[in-house]
Each structure stands twice: as C-alpha cells, then as structure tokens.
Amino acid sequence: MALEIVGKLIKVLPEVNGQSQKGPWSKQEFVIETLEAQYPKKVCMTAWGEKVNDLKQFAEGDTLKATFSAESREYNERWYTELRAFRIELAEGGDSAAAYSAPSRPAQAPTEAPRSRPAQQSQPAAVPFNTSFDDESNDLPF
Template identity: 75%
Template sequence: MALELIGKLIKVLPEVSGQSQKGPWSKQEFVIETLDASYPKKVCLTAWGDKVADLKQYATGDTLKATFSAESREYNERWYTELRAFRIELAEGDGGAAPARPAAPQQAQSRPAAPQGAAMSFNAAFDEESNDLPF
C-alpha cells in the first residue's frame, strides 16, 4: 500500500547505522508538517538505505512529497508502527509558498476514477511509474 504525504520539512533527526548479518544498514527519521491550514499535523517518517542520501539534499522548510508504506509489528504485547519513505521529492510548485492541491494521477481509461477519500481496493492495479519498490 503506497501512501503520499505533502508537507514542510521541519526536522531531520540524526542518522543511525549499524551492522547486521546481511551487511551494513542506515536509517534517518525526519518530520514533515502537513499543509492543512486549520489543523496541521506533524508526521515522523523513516528513510532507509539509499534514501538517507536523498534526504540530505533537502533543507528545513522545503515542501516535500513523501511516498511511504505503513507497517506495524508487535513486541512484548506492544505495537510499533513505522512509516517507511521509499520516495522523497520536492512538491510541485515549491517556491516557498504552500503548493496547490496536487493533481490526480492519470487514470487508465479502463478503470473508473475512485471518489475522493475512497479506500483503494486490495487488488487495485498500479501504473509502472508509481511502483517504485526496491524488490
């Protein structure tokens, strides 16, 4: 499940790295504040591996569009949720001001457009451009 978030980069936390059986790894968390004028929310996302280097090209205050996946896991009867960013880019129209509402992606003619705010079906088809998974 791919989700998108557009907001202002307000904080980049220190990079964390280590060694596992599969080799070295690195991650870096960053905080984006949504552009909702009435109730802006702060959301902490995690960049892993090569995405850590991508994150370094942005400065605090930049308006970013982060595409991420959400995953939860249980440990000792507590649940932990991680928002793993797999694409980080400047939001369209970023010139210091809040960007306009993002345009909807081009829909294939064979599929009807989903209503605004509707949940995506489990077996929904994606175009090749939106499928940026590393595996």
C-alpha cells in the first residue's frame, strides 16, 4: 500500500546508524507539515538506507512529496507505527504553498434566468436577556 503526502519540510532529525547480523544500517527521521490551510498537521516519517542520502539534498522549508508505507508492530502489548518513506522528491511547483491551494471552479454560463429573490425582511430588534414570554406570545407550532 503506497500513500503520498505533500508538505513543507520543517525538521530533519539526526541520522542513526547501527550494526545488525545482516550488516550496517542507517535511518533518519524527518517532519513534514501538511499544506492544509486551516489545520495543518505535522507528520514524522523515517527514511532508511539509501533514502537517507536522498533526504540530505533538501533544505528545511522545501515543499516535498513523500511516498510512504505505514506499518505497525506490537512489543510488550504496545503498538508502534512507522511511516517509512521510500520516495522523497520536490513537489511540483517548488516550495510554493500557493501551488497546492484548492482548484478553482471553471466559470460556467448561467443555464436559467436568475430568479427574483423576495424582499429581505428587516431583523427584529434584539430582545433583552431577562425578558419572559408567556404561552400566548409563543408562535411556535409545537
């Protein structure tokens, strides 16, 4: 399952190296902030092996597109989830956040004549908070 995320690179964490039975390994975590206008999300991802070198070519503030897979594992009855990036590239349009705004609708010709709107009624004056209402003045149908 391949997933994609587009966002601004906001942090690159230190590289971690180690040795296993299969040989040396390296990984590096990085944080991307999504380009959602109202509620941007921060997502921590992991680059393994050769992808660590790919990550070094980007600077903080670059707009990236990361293709990743999500994997969870259990250890001591706790679950841990990792987002493993297997492709990291500059997003189309460089590091401009404006390139990822919602697409605008094409202009459409009106298909029918505009309907006349009823005259807008003026709003009643505000009622003081401590005003009490009796049952007769209540015009609700229930």
